[in-house]
Amino acid sequence: MAYNLKEVVANKPSRFSEGHRMCAGCGAPVVARHILRALKEEDHAVIACATGCMEVSTFTYPYTSWTDSFIHTAFECAASTLSGAEAAYKSLKKQGKLPEDEHTKFIAFGGDGGTYDIGLQALSGAMERGHDLTYVCYDNGAYMNTGIQRSSATPKFADTTTSPAGKVIPGKMQSRKDLTQILVEHHIPYAAQSIAFADFRDLYEKAEKAIYTEGPTFLNVFAPCPRGWGYDTPELMNINKLAVQTCYWPLYEVVDGKYKITYKPAKKLPVEEFLKPQKRFRHMFKPGNEWMIEEFQKEVDRRWQELLDLEEMTNK
Amino acid sequence: MSIRERLSGNEASSFAMKQINPDVVAAFPITPSTEIPQYFSTFVANGTVDTEFVAVESEHSAMSACIGAEAAGARAMTATSANGLSYMWEMIYIASSLRLPIVMSLVNRAVSGPLNIHNDHSDAMGVRDAGWIMLFSENNQEAYDNLLMAHRIAEHKDVLLPLMVCQDGFITSHSIENIMLEEDSEVKKFVGKYEPKHYLLNKKEPISVGPLDLQSYLFEHKAGQAEAMKKAKNVILDVAKDFEQWTGRHYGLFEEYRLDDAEIAIVCMNSTAGTTKFVVDKLRSQGIKAGLLKVRVYRPFPAEEIAKALEHVKAVAVLDKSDSLNAVGGALFTDVTSGMYVNNVNVPTINYVYGIGGRDVPTTQIESVYSDLAEIVKTGNIGNPYRYLGLRTKEGK
Amino acid sequence: MTSIDKNTPMEDLTIGGDIYDAGNSKDFKTGDWRSMKPVYIEEKCKQCGLCFPVCPENAIPVNKDLKIEDFNFDYCKGCGVCAVVCPFKAIEMKEEGVE
Numbered sequence: 001m002a003y004n005l006k007e008v009v010a011n012k013p014s015r016f017s018e019g020h021r022m023c024a025g026c027g028a029p030v031v032a033r034h035i036l037r038a039l040k041e042e043d044h045a046v047i048a049c050a051t052g053c054m055e056v057s058t059f060t061y062p063y064t065s066w067t068d069s070f071i072h073t074a075f076e077c078a079a080s081t082l083s084g085a086e087a088a089y090k091s092l093k094k095q096g097k098l099p100e101d102e103h104t105k106f107i108a109f110g111g112d113g114g115t116y117d118i119g120l121q122a123l124s125g126a127m128e129r130g131h132d133l134t135y136v137c138y139d140n141g142a143y144m145n146t147g148i149q150r151s152s153a154t155p156k157f158a159d160t161t162t163s164p165a166g167k168v169i170p171g172k173m174q175s176r177k178d179l180t181q182i183l184v185e186h187h188i189p190y191a192a193q194s195i196a197f198a199d200f201r202d203l204y205e206k207a208e209k210a211i212y213t214e215g216p217t218f219l220n221v222f223a224p225c226p227r228g229w230g231y232d233t234p235e236l237m238n239i240n241k242l243a244v245q246t247c248y249w250p251l252y253e254v255v256d257g258k259y260k261i262t263y264k265p266a267k268k269l270p271v272e273e274f275l276k277p278q279k280r281f282r283h284m285f286k287p288g289n290e291w292m293i294e295e296f297q298k299e300v301d302r303r304w305q306e307l308l309d310l311e312e313m314t315n316k
Numbered sequence: 317m318s319i320r321e322r323l324s325g326n327e328a329s330s331f332a333m334k335q336i337n338p339d340v341v342a343a344f345p346i347t348p349s350t351e352i353p354q355y356f357s358t359f360v361a362n363g364t365v366d367t368e369f370v371a372v373e374s375e376h377s378a379m380s381a382c383i384g385a386e387a388a389g390a391r392a393m394t395a396t397s398a399n400g401l402s403y404m405w406e407m408i409y410i411a412s413s414l415r416l417p418i419v420m421s422l423v424n425r426a427v428s429g430p431l432n433i434h435n436d437h438s439d440a441m442g443v444r445d446a447g448w449i450m451l452f453s454e455n456n457q458e459a460y461d462n463l464l465m466a467h468r469i470a471e472h473k474d475v476l477l478p479l480m481v482c483q484d485g486f487i488t489s490h491s492i493e494n495i496m497l498e499e500d501s502e503v504k505k506f507v508g509k510y511e512p513k514h515y516l517l518n519k520k521e522p523i524s525v526g527p528l529d530l531q532s533y534l535f536e537h538k539a540g541q542a543e544a545m546k547k548a549k550n551v552i553l554d555v556a557k558d559f560e561q562w563t564g565r566h567y568g569l570f571e572e573y574r575l576d577d578a579e580i581a582i583v584c585m586n587s588t589a590g591t592t593k594f595v596v597d598k599l600r601s602q603g604i605k606a607g608l609l610k611v612r613v614y615r616p617f618p619a620e621e622i623a624k625a626l627e628h629v630k631a632v633a634v635l636d637k638s639d640s641l642n643a644v645g646g647a648l649f650t651d652v653t654s655g656m657y658v659n660n661v662n663v664p665t666i667n668y669v670y671g672i673g674g675r676d677v678p679t680t681q682i683e684s685v686y687s688d689l690a691e692i693v694k695t696g697n698i699g700n701p702y703r704y705l706g707l708r709t710k711e712g713k
Numbered sequence: 714m715t716s717i718d719k720n721t722p723m724e725d726l727t728i729g730g731d732i733y734d735a736g737n738s739k740d741f742k743t744g745d746w747r748s749m750k751p752v753y754i755e756e757k758c759k760q761c762g763l764c765f766p767v768c769p770e771n772a773i774p775v776n777k778d779l780k781i782e783d784f785n786f787d788y789c790k791g792c793g794v795c796a797v798v799c800p801f802k803a804i805e806m807k808e809e810g811v812e
Contacts (some may be wrong), residue, residue, distance in 0.1 A: 005762055013732040022769060073384070083342075200766050457757035529730050
């Protein structure tokens with residue numbers, strides 16, 4: 001059936017309830033709700049969440065925003081916690097201790113802190129062991145929950161509270177880690193990068209594929225943080241659009257090792273369009289700092305070309 | 317009918333796990349507990365058990381996976397030692413606060429550093445206030461029996477706390493001794509089915525586990541754990557009663573060995589109790605009224621019962637196989653003496669830190685403790701209450 | 714409605730902090746966070762459907778006829794993301810409390 005955003009939203013009730021305490025205009029709830037809409041309505045889900053903004057704002061005792069089963073344990077172990085739940089499912093199912101006609105899907109959510117950094121080991125382990133689960137990273141490019149500290153997902157030059165743009169050091173001095181590529185190298189059946197964009201088709205279809213592909217799957221989803229990035233809150237969707245159209249955040253998927261770029265902008269915009277509305281990059285626009293934008297652009301171009309090459313190479 | 321066998325402590329523990337047939341085992345190898353997941357994965361590979369074995373990439377993930385599995389509605393078990401337990405530390409607290417009756421086999425070993433793979437109790441002592449029930453085992457038989465009783469205790473509706481069964485690394489885990497095993501069907505009957513009230517995999521009642529628990533609630537939730545720990549004492553005794561009816565083997569909160577008429581007594585845990593029993597018998601044959609109190613249930617700590625059992629003794633030595641590095645004494649010593657104090661028992665009590673990093677504890681050392689106690693009884697002078705046993709010093713002999 | 718609040722005695726709290734009432738955060742109204750308020754101008758709305766998926770609060774209902782209804786002000790935090798995505802200016806942001 002062809003994707004129709006209105007029908008999806010009208011006919012599939014939200015599995016991520018309102019009354020959560022994420023900041024006004026946060027990009028993460030938009031992402032999580034739409035991903036969960038990709039679940040078949042009749043399927044049950046067990047959702048694990050790493051400690052972070054999303055967890056503390058969606059399950060503050062005695063209120064939970066999750067209509068499926070949900071578990072949070074700690075910062076670095078959403079993937080291993082969910083591994084255990086998935087192993088329990090396999091075991092109980094095999095022993096006939098669960099109803100035969102019921103299906104449970106396993107989905108983890110972690111921010112970039114809980115995924116790129118402290119949770120990388122648990123994630124890598126779970127992926128390698130082949131659990132039938134989907135790990136979703138909502139990447140807002142810093143430790144937002146503790147107050148905007150740099151992570152390995154923070155873009156180069158970004159001003160964060162532990163990589164402040166100072167008189168001598170102009171923000172974070174390292175480029176961001178490419179986690180999606182690291183996950184691809186685990187040779188899992190499905191890995192993708194997505195975003196909430198236009199009619200959300202990209203996000204929905206990738207979520208559906210990830211959730212319903214057997215084995216470990218990974219989604220890296222861009223999720224702007226108005227507070228941490230310093231853009232005007234209502235501009236959420238424009239920031240998303242610019243991230244895609246500048247190729248800062250390429251949309252692609254890797255199915256059984258084959259790359260497919262799912263959106264190629266007709267006209268690739270200069271990266272400063274993406275950088276400009278965000279206060280974390282403000283210092284890059286000061287006279288004398290042109291080299292920073294140039295360098296940033298070079299890195300974006302290099303990574304985009306690399307992706308184009310990978311697509312060509314793996315589809316020969 | 318019990319079956320006579322010869323097994324090491326690790327073999328006995330994995331055999332118990334096989335008979336329990338848990339739904340999930342998640343474990344990571346670490347000396348000296350490595351053999352437990354090794355043996356167990358063989359049972360899995362041969363289809364002897366229904367278990368999903370999760371060969372995790374670390375102990376942190378082992379405990380995380382056990383938490384995920386247990387919360388999902390499965391019986392989950394693991395095994396570890398020393399640094400493995402340290403690496404789990406964060407999750408140890410989370411397991412108990414989520415009230416998940418996970419069962420762990422802890423093969424006691426010195427926590428680094430410097431690195432040492434041999435036995436002491438510094439691993440267990442590091443988690444003594446983490447909200448786990450802690451049972452200590454003198455030998456392979458007790459390690460086996462404690463595991464058979466573990467789920468009945470941990471899963472009891474008044475308890476719902478995780479439980480660890482401790483045994484001494486190498487000394488017990490790798491020594492082959494005689495053992496009485498029970499039949500598979502009998503174990504299955506005794507352990508019973510796990511029927512959690514609320515669990516993640518119940519589609520009919522989706523639940524959320526592990527909230528942000530702020531100022532208005534955490535205090536009450538913690539007190540709930542403490543309440544469960546208090547109630548665990550009776551449950552442990554009730555389960556032991558049923559176990560005795562079935563196997564004929566008696567277990568209490570602690571074992572009193574020739575203690576009822578003793579004048580001098582040692583309090584200790586795990587394998588040192590075996591050595592001490594030998595010394596007690598020897599001293600008794602010389603007319604010296606020596607006795608032993610071997611702590612089996614360390615958490616919940618039976619303070620009142622221990623105080624009462626030591627009331628009539630003239631001097632007590634508490635042996636700690638872990639130094640608390642607090643300039644006062646070991647953890648067991650602190651627990652025993654505070655128990656005596658609040659129960660109005662005033663018996664001269666001294667502490668020995670001993671056996672650190674697998675240092676051998678010969679009978680002569682235990683004898684020297686009893687002779688020190690005899691001296692205290694004779695002179696009434698305690699001297700330094702915080703002592704070492706078998707430590708090389710310039711001063712020492 | 715959850716019966717648990719800051720006056721609940723420990724005996725009546727759920728064990729381990731589990732919650733059995735899935736999705737009960739709906740009982741926690743976030744509408745009072747708002748300083749700006751979206752105003753829906755029905756006659757300008759072309760029912761294009763760009764606004765409701767971007768709402769972090771799920772506060773723009775879509776009915777079974779696939780039509781957008783007025784905002785759910787119990788939850789709307791007034792972020793204004795919907796107003797920016799609307800190509801027809803059918804959503805205007807006004808200061809809360811000012812008519």
